Amino acid sequence: MARVELKQVRKSFGSAEVIKGIDLDIAHGEFCVFVGPSGCGKSTLLRMISGLEPISGGDIVIGDEVVNDIPAADRGLAMVFQSYALYPHMTVRQNLSFGLENINTPRAEIDAKVEEVAKMLQIDMLLARRPKDLSGGQRQRVAIGRAVVREPRVFLFDEPLSNLDAELRVDMRSEITALHRRLENTMIYVTHDQVEAMTMADKIAVLRLGALEQFGRPLDLYNRPRNLFVAGFIGSPKMNFLAGRVSTQDARLLELEGGETVPLPADGFAQRPGEAVTLGVRPNHMTMAEDGPAGMTVRSVEQLGGESYIYGTLANGTALTLHLPGQIGATIGETLRVAPKTEEVHLFDTDTGLSLRRD
Template sequence: MAGVTLTNVVKKFGPVGVIHGVDLDIGDGEFCVFVGPSGCGKSTLLRMVAGLEQTTSGAIRIGARDVTALDPAERGVAMVFQTYALYPHMTVAENMGFGLKMTGHPKEEIRAKVAEASRILKLDPYLDRKPKALSGGQRQRVAIGRAIVRGPEVFLFDEPLSNLDAELRVDMRVEIARLHKEIGATMIYVTHDQVEAMTLADKIVVLRAGKIEQVGSPMQLYSDPNNRFVAGFIGSPSMNFLEGRVETGRVRIAALGDVAVSTKVALPAEGGTVLVGLRPQHLTVTPGPSAITLDIRERLGGVSYDYLTAPGGARLIVETRNDETIAEGTPVQVGFDPAHALFFDPVTEQRLR
């Protein structure tokens, strides 16, 4: 196995730049997730590591080797795509071993590697089936098995669960996490789903417009975001953002009933504005006279999400975990612990610390 290092990596399609000087270290055996909105460059960056896209400038190293100019087959990587790309006329075993067969590996070696991959992925009952006799999750496991038998230094996953339904996505997410624990390989995984990123990653790389916004563990990004973009992207439901005005060293939030909050962060001058970030689970709602209205309550069993409208049209999401029934359309009072509030510059959107 081996780590991956990207040094000032740039990718342009003609005059259009899509990756802008990315520097990144992924440790040996680490599970690294590239996450970000559509068009941020995460799949392009993964394809550059795979060698499917040529690097305009910069360097990519896998272990001790500079692989920037190498063909995909020489890089020691295996890629699992969003589409399964299985051969319909071959059995599961034949699909998994086909790559080794084409490179001239002995039959016994192929058989042994397919058997090991099948054991890891629990595919033994399906080895003689054709892809049309498999479910979507089973087909994706076969595609992963095909990558395993190659014995790569680095596994690359490009949104592998996007074609699965919600229940299968959860099941496959657990399977991929178990796979990483069992084989301990370096894995790079691309997704737009921050839930997948949070549950799978040792390290998350948040991308926007071809640049890295922040790198860290899931809980580091969740609890200590560097800017509004990361704070709003990581966490579900998304963080609430409200305008606050600096008065006598405190932040007054008009949307929450003109409440004033004390903080130790470096605030703008008197009369300046900040963005106050509050996660849904750090807010509480109680019935009472207020200009804030409960519009919609989504009941999901053990948890509910309340959608509120505050003065000035500000929208809030509150996570609740109690049996109290508050009718939709009821005025409510919103409370929160100031210790959980985060503050951002409204112009640069950088975190105030």
């Protein structure tokens, strides 16, 4: 195990700065997920930690050692790639053994480690096969096994599940999480899928345009997003956003374009009369009520049996999603009166995007 620290880490390609002074402290044994939209810099940051990409500034510290100038092969890390990167002409056993053979590990020790890891990952019956004879999930297990046998200080995963189908991704998420509990190594995992991030991570680093937007435990990011970007990125379905101005007559009311008003929390947020704010409310924190403050025109309905999703728009064109338990008999074109659960809403400064939460 090893602690990983990033201290004002930067990366530039020519005049383009793609990683903009990131500070992170990943504790011994933590499962940290880098998440963000395509192009945010998460894979570049992982490659910088691994040593596959040189840094342009700052320090990367693994354990107690600054590794800026240490080659990738000497950092004590193991990386699992999106493409599996298995040797096609080798059997599974040979793929698992290759890294240990390169460092002159005794044959008996190699065989023992390969057998142990193969049983752990349930690929012991596949050791004589070649990658072309394996399914996607089996290839990914072999790629993970090749990393495990090296007993690295830190595991690095670069979108390892993106080539798998939806059902297999769910299974592999559980297997990687169980592997982390068993090995107790530090793991850093890159994904664009916030559901993977929420279900697997001890800590999540949300990245955008090469900058760190927020770092913390999954439910802290979900319950207390620092800004509009994190609020909209973390959570599925996406959070609803209603932009307007705080009433000059009553700071507990948000005036929407078009004249409708929505209640705001009486405390907990630092809104000021006349201020331009954006109210955020998750789809499962919206309700239907005959006396609801806003009228939503239904555009589509998804009935999933035990739950329903209703998609619509307010009079001012703002899109809304409702996630309700049970089977809701809404019809397309119908107007529903809806209301946010005031105690569950979030409030952001529209100009800066920052949360207006007091604490």
